[in-house]
Amino acid sequence: MTALGPQPPGIPVPSPSPVSAPYWDAAREGRLVYQKCAGCGHVPPRPSRRCWRCGGGELKWLDSAGTGTLHSWTVVWRPQHPSFVTPYAPVVMAVDEGWWLVTALVGCDDGDIREGMALEVQFHPAGGGIWLPYVAPRA
Ligand SMILES: [Zn+2]
Incomplete structure (x- = not known):
């Protein structure tokens, strides 16, 4: 068995976009956030401008536990x-x-x-x- 640890700095990293920047800004602060559609409650699988289910444009950023x-x-x-x-x-x-x-x-x-x-x-x-x-x- 081998201990699993975080990767050292130097691995390929994401380039935040205007849509994903709130996610990466929160991560830098030690907070996990996610988007949820105000219209239907769907959580898109990645930061998005519109809901993947209903097409609504009101996606709120929420703090996760x-x-x-x-x-x-x-x-x-x-x-x-x-x-x-x-x-x-x-x-x-x-x-x-x-x-x-x-x-x-x-x-x-x-x-x-x-x-x-x-x-x-x-x-x-x-x-x-x-x-x-x-x-x-x-x-
Ligand atoms: Zn929706």
């Missing part, structure tokens, strides 16, 4: 970019507010990953002023 459970994962031993340290574990967390977060798991061994484990978000710097939300087992 940053907690949820592990829905799906994989462990990567052959990275897609040479700057990534292996192993790392991309995961899908079912966020308690009813949306999905695709991220990576840290703070446990790769052999201890279990479906449904309780997780919480923690932020780590990735370089270029970007802080990435990772998830770790909830204490």
Whole structure:
């Protein structure tokens, strides 16, 4: 078993757009935020100008508690970019507010990953002023 940790600064990082900037600004402050449609309640899978379900243009930014459970994962031993340290574990967390977060798991061994484990978000710097939300087992 191998301990999973955050990637060191120097990995490829996102370039915030005008639409996604509120997400990355909040991450830099240690807050996880998400959009929710004021019209139908849908949570789009990524920052958007319009609702993916009803087409409405009133998407509000909300603070997330940053907690949820592990829905799906994989462990990567052959990275897609040479700057990534292996192993790392991309995961899908079912966020308690009813949306999905695709991220990576840290703070446990790769052999201890279990479906449904309780997780919480923690932020780590990735370089270029970007802080990435990772998830770790909830204490
Ligand atoms: Zn909608």
